[in-house]
Amino acid sequence: MTKPWDATSEHLLRELAPQVLGAVARRFRDFSSAEDAVQEAMIAAFRQWPQEGIPDNPRGWLIQVATRRMTDQVRSEIARRERETVVASETDIVIPTVDIESDMDPDDTLILLFMCCHPALTSSSAIALTLRAVGGLTTAEIANAFLVPEATMAQRISRAKQNIKASATPFRLPSLQERAERLPAVLHVLYLIFNEGYASSIGAHLQRFDLAREAIRLTRGAKALLPEDAEVTGLLALMLLTDARRHARTGPDEELIPLDKQDRTLWDRAAISEGTELLTAALSRGSVGLYQLQAAVAAVHDEASRAEDTDWPQILALYELLKRVAPSPMVTLNHAIAVAMVHGASKGLELLKTLDTDVRISGHYRLDAVRAHLLEMVGDYESAIKHYRIAASRTTNIAEQNYLMTQAARLAERRP
Amino acid sequence: MKYILMMNTMKAGRGVPEWAHKDLQAHIAFMMGLNKDLRQSGEFVSAEGLAFPDQAKLVRAGKDGLPITDGVFPESKEFLAGYWILDVDSPERAYTIAAKVSAAPGPGGAPLNMPIEVRPIMSGPPPEML
Numbered sequence: 022m023t024k025p026w027d028a029t030s031e032h033l034l035r036e037l038a039p040q041v042l043g044a045v046a047r048r049f050r051d052f053s054s055a056e057d058a059v060q061e062a063m064i065a066a067f068r069q070w071p072q073e074g075i076p077d078n079p080r081g082w083l084i085q086v087a088t089r090r091m092t093d094q095v096r097s098e099i100a101r102r103e104r105e106t107v108v109a110s111e112t113d114i115v116i117p118t119v120d121i122e123s124d125m126d127p128d129d130t131l132i133l134l135f136m137c138c139h140p141a142l143t144s145s146s147a148i149a150l151t152l153r154a155v156g157g158l159t160t161a162e163i164a165n166a167f168l169v170p171e172a173t174m175a176q177r178i179s180r181a182k183q184n185i186k187a188s189a190t191p192f193r194l195p196s197l198q199e200r201a202e203r204l205p206a207v208l209h210v211l212y213l214i215f216n217e218g219y220a221s222s223i224g225a226h227l228q229r230f231d232l233a234r235e236a237i238r239l240t241r242g243a244k245a246l247l248p249e250d251a252e253v254t255g256l257l258a259l260m261l262l263t264d265a266r267r268h269a270r271t272g273p274d275e276e277l278i279p280l281d282k283q284d285r286t287l288w289d290r291a292a293i294s295e296g297t298e299l300l301t302a303a304l305s306r307g308s309v310g311l312y313q314l315q316a317a318v319a320a321v322h323d324e325a326s327r328a329e330d331t332d333w334p335q336i337l338a339l340y341e342l343l344k345r346v347a348p349s350p351m352v353t354l355n356h357a358i359a360v361a362m363v364h365g366a367s368k369g370l371e372l373l374k375t376l377d378t379d380v381r382i383s384g385h386y387r388l389d390a391v392r393a394h395l396l397e398m399v400g401d402y403e404s405a406i407k408h409y410r411i412a413a414s415r416t417t418n419i420a421e422q423n424y425l426m427t428q429a430a431r432l433a434e435r436r437p
Numbered sequence: 438m439k440y441i442l443m444m445n446t447m448k449a450g451r452g453v454p455e456w457a458h459k460d461l462q463a464h465i466a467f468m469m470g471l472n473k474d475l476r477q478s479g480e481f482v483s484a485e486g487l488a489f490p491d492q493a494k495l496v497r498a499g500k501d502g503l504p505i506t507d508g509v510f511p512e513s514k515e516f517l518a519g520y521w522i523l524d525v526d527s528p529e530r531a532y533t534i535a536a537k538v539s540a541a542p543g544p545g546g547a548p549l550n551m552p553i554e555v556r557p558i559m560s561g562p563p564p565e566m567l
Binding site: 143174 | 438476477478479480481482483524526557558559560
């Protein structure tokens with residue numbers, strides 16, 4: 022008895038991946054090999070299910086395939102050891118005989134999320150491992166999303182697992198205190214996946230795997246597991262409120278359209294109202310953090326049906342709060358824009374001067390881009406052109422570079 | 438973030454380097470080993486070596502849009518010998534790998550210390566909102 026494969030099946034399959042991995046990893050006490058085995062089971066399912074239909078018990082099917090791989094591997098490992106030593110030590114090799122399926126733990130996905138966003142990993146390897154182990158993506162899909170060869174991505178994931186192994190992290194839920202310490206790293210990885218997807222949905226990369234949607238799905242999962250955490254909810258709200266503008270932020274030639282020039286009727290109202298509701302719920306819990314505040318800024322923008330209706334004083338207040346909660350040069354930069362919108366561009370420019378000596382941002386194209394914009398607002402076109410061009414030469418994002426060069430060209434033509 | 442490492446060593450009119458057999462072998466082994474390491478570190482995107490400059494053509498469109506080819510290059514000019522495209526975590530990491538390439542062994546096993554041009558590829562990093 023099988024069910025036909027339809028539009029929701031892929032989602033189902035991906036949701037099962039971390040549950041299956043959790044059960045197999047716990048039973049075999051080997052996260053790294055279990056992760057490979059589940060990946061093989063996922064590839065087998067993606068190959069067979071669309072043609073043969075979804076098995077009655079899809080989870081059981083995946084566990085069975087993954088377990089078979091694990092068992093094969095364990096057997097060949099035993100054989101290898103027997104060849105090497107006369108007395109084989111089997112004490113640390115476990116072949117489970119009982120039904121793994123009854124051994125599902127709802128916390129497994131959460132355990133995996135904390136494991137994959139391990140502090141011992143670089144962000145690129147944490148991202149890759151999270152997408153495969155928690156997201157249920159195949160190596161080929163992840164490689165495609167980051168435009169690198171599949172073998173390179175496989176190697177990156179395998180090295181990430183070696184690092185986790187070396188750190189001797191047990192496969193269990195971190196204590197409440199550990200969780201509190203490590204949650205920011207988890208949220209940062211989810212945020213980076215979203216940001217990569219959001220930025221790469223521009224232009225030539227449209228055919229890439231949709232990482233922004235994937236990040237939203239993973240963050241939804243994290244929110245379901247940590248419903249009381251206001252920052253997890255805040256991050257989900259931020260993603261929804263930002264992604265709601267995806268269809269408005271590029272033009273017919275894939276050119277970047279800034280917020281104030283977007284056709285706001287193209288914004289996704291359903292995503293905006295969901296994001297706003299989530300944000301309201303998060304803020305009512307009292308502990309305001311980085312993601313909630315950014316989501317709040319996004320919500321203020323999304324509320325305005327015309328750019329000139331934007332409640333800039335409220336955005337200014339939010340950035341002042343952000344500067345206290347999570348100070349960074351990027352926050353100061355955005356704060357300067359809000360100051361300019363409320364108190365005039367020259368006040369914003371004054372604030373930018375404080376960043377010129379900050380090595381974290383002084384050579385960053387974003388500082389020149391904002392400065393150019395504010396200089397244009399005060400009517401100093403010559404300097405604005407100069408800074409638009411500096412910004413264009415410093416960015417490594419093509420869509421952004423085209424936008425900045427166009428701004429400079431537009432101003433240069435307006436010159437008397 | 439992705440970088441291209443460009444090795445500009447070839448001179449027009451100069452053919453295959455006339456090194457001792459063992460020096461040449463050491464050089465080739467070094468390059469193969471480097472590529473293997475880059476694959477294993479999960480940073481490799483692509484790498485190619487280019488044919489010698491005497492096979493290169495300089496092409497321009499003529500008035501009728503048809504190609505006008507020119508194959509003779511000035512003796513002094515340097516040419517791209519090969520490149521690597523890598524996906525690394527930081528610019529510093531790209532420079533470290535470039536330094537390794539630069540020190541590839543030459544005659545007598547001495548490091549060549551070739552200049553390696555390292556340039557970011559326009560594929561991001563994506564504009565972060567933070």
